[in-house]
Amino acid sequence: MRVTNSSYYRNFNNSINDVHNMLNKSMNKVSSGKAYETAADNPLAYYEGKKIDNQYQDTLSKLGLLTNVKNRLYQQELGARSIQERLSEAKKKVEYIRSDSNNSDMQIVQTVRDDLLQKQQSMVNDLNGQYQNLYIYGGNDTATTPFTLSEDGKKLTFSHKFAGDNDVTKMVMTLSEDTGKYEFSGINGGTSRNMDEDETLECIIKAMRETGYVDVGYGNISERDTLLDTNTGGLNLITGLTASAMNAMTLDQAKSELISRLNNSPIALIGKAVMAADDYIDSNNRTDFSSALGDIMDAMTTTEHTVSTVYSDLGNKYSLLESTEDKLTTIKLALTEQYKTKLGADPYEAITEMFSYQQSYNAALRVGSNMMSSSLFDFVK
Numbered sequence: 362m363r364v365t366n367s368s369y370y371r372n373f374n375n376s377i378n379d380v381h382n383m384l385n386k387s388m389n390k391v392s393s394g395k396a397y398e399t400a401a402d403n404p405l406a407y408y409e410g411k412k413i414d415n416q417y418q419d420t421l422s423k424l425g426l427l428t429n430v431k432n433r434l435y436q437q438e439l440g441a442r443s444i445q446e447r448l449s450e451a452k453k454k455v456e457y458i459r460s461d462s463n464n465s466d467m468q469i470v471q472t473v474r475d476d477l478l479q480k481q482q483s484m485v486n487d488l489n490g491q492y493q494n495l496y497i498y499g500g501n502d503t504a505t506t507p508f509t510l511s512e513d514g515k516k517l518t519f520s521h522k523f524a525g526d527n528d529v530t531k532m533v534m535t536l537s538e539d540t541g542k543y544e545f546s547g548i549n550g551g552t553s554r555n556m557d558e559d560e561t562l563e564c565i566i567k568a569m570r571e572t573g574y575v576d577v578g579y580g581n582i583s584e585r586d587t588l589l590d591t592n593t594g595g596l597n598l599i600t601g602l603t604a605s606a607m608n609a610m611t612l613d614q615a616k617s618e619l620i621s622r623l624n625n626s627p628i629a630l631i632g633k634a635v636m637a638a639d640d641y642i643d644s645n646n647r648t649d650f651s652s653a654l655g656d657i658m659d660a661m662t663t664t665e666h667t668v669s670t671v672y673s674d675l676g677n678k679y680s681l682l683e684s685t686e687d688k689l690t691t692i693k694l695a696l697t698e699q700y701k702t703k704l705g706a707d708p709y710e711a712i713t714e715m716f717s718y719q720q721s722y723n724a725a726l727r728v729g730s731n732m733m734s735s736s737l738f739d740f741v742k
Contacts, residue, residue, distance in 0.1 A: 413696055413700045416692075417697070417700065420696065423576070423577050423578045423689055426575065426577055427578065427682060427689065428686075430577055431679065431686070432492060432493075433591065434591060436497050437497050437593050437675050438679060440488065440497065440598070441668060441672040441675055442672050444599070444627055444668055445665060445669055445672055447480045447483055447487075448484075448630075448665050449665060450480065451477055451480050451631050452665065455477075455657055457473065458654070459650075470638055470641060470642060471638075471642065473638065474639065477631050478513075478514050478631075480631060481510065481628055481632060481635070482514070484599075488508045488598070488599070489506055489507060489508055499594070500568055500573075500597075501571040502523070505521060505522050507519060507520060507594075508595055510628070513635075514536075514631065514632045515535055515536040516535045517533075517535075517543075517628055518532070518533050519531070519534070519565065522550060527550065527551070528553060530550035531547050532547040532564055532565050533546050533547050534623060536629065536632045542620075542624045544558065545562055545565075546558065547561040559616075563616075565596060566616065568594060569594055569604060569619070570604055571592060571594065572592055572608075573590055573592030574586075574590055576588055578688065589681065590603075592604065593671070596623075599623075599627055600619065600623060600626055600667075601667035601668065601670060602618065602619065602622055625660045625663065626664065627664055627668060630661050633653070633657050634654065634657050637650060637653040637654055640653075
């Protein structure tokens with residue numbers, strides 16, 4: 362039998378390649394921390410690890426989404442508190458000029474009137490609050506500036522782009538000097554035509570019924586109502602009517618309740634106080650002025666409680682999200698430990714194995730470098 366150089370070298374190459382492959386696998390084990398690279402290495406552990414990995418990625422996704430939702434809710438909470446505080450301050454101003462000792466000077470009444478108008482505009486600015494360039498009180502439309510207020514504080518315009526429409530629908534609420542109540546009109550964004558009061562109210566109700574249920578680890582995704590509704594539209598805030606409450610009403614019930622709440626909203630009440638001050642400055646009728654301000658103050662007390670309830674509700678949602686975040690973080694740590702148990706490589710064993718194959722590979726390379734160009738076996742027959 363004759364052993365040639367080519368067969369000798371071929372066997373050597375096969376052997377050194379096997380050692381090199383084992384070295385690479387051991388190095389991958391150290392760098393990745395995984396005990397198995399393919400399902401063939403350990404099918405049961407591999408697929409259990411895949412299941413854990415999917416749960417882990419889902420948990421990470423929820424944690425990332427939860428952070429954004431938390432921050433948006435926090436901004437909504439700040440806006441609600443700001444509106445509540447401005448309403449409380451406005452109530453004190455109204456009480457101040459209602460006193461005969463203070464409203465005898467028209468300059469004081471004018472100063473308070475201008476201050477109320479500024480507070481009204483500040484409330485609208487709060488309702489146009491943003492987080493990451495998104496309008497936090499826009500409901501499902503976070504790209505359109507939701508509210509504008511005329512200089513005299515009488516006309517409040519709510520702008521909203523409904524799904525499927527090409528343009529923004531504008532819903533205008535104008536305080537009547539005769540009745541002291543809102544009159545409604547608007548422009549439909551889908552048809553670009555003027556809307557009457559009923560159609561405008563229907564559009565407002567449609568916007569207020571929008572929900573934003575998000576799966577962030579709280580509730581059951583298969584039952585939507587158990588999830589957290591992270592949408593709070595500006596009109597929902599100032600009226601205290603949640604999307605779920607609006608969806609539970611018939612259209613006629615919703616219209617009736619909406620009109621009542623809007624006419625006693627923080628922006629409307631301050632607008633009424635401004636109109637009362639203007640009438641007093643023009644007529645100097647102290648009795649009517651005092652009576653009007655008394656009614657406004659009573660309504661402000663009720664509305665202040667309504668806004669406070671919304672503020673508390675937002676705070677409760679934020680608290681639930683914090684608890685959910687803690688739960689998800691705990692799950693993340695537990696899944697990490699499970700993954701290490703099922704698929705994780707022992708670091709000391711992996712490093713020892715890697716150095717062992719490294720020594721074997723280096724030794725094989727030295728053998729190869731010392732091989733003679735010709736072999737005695739070439740002459741053996």
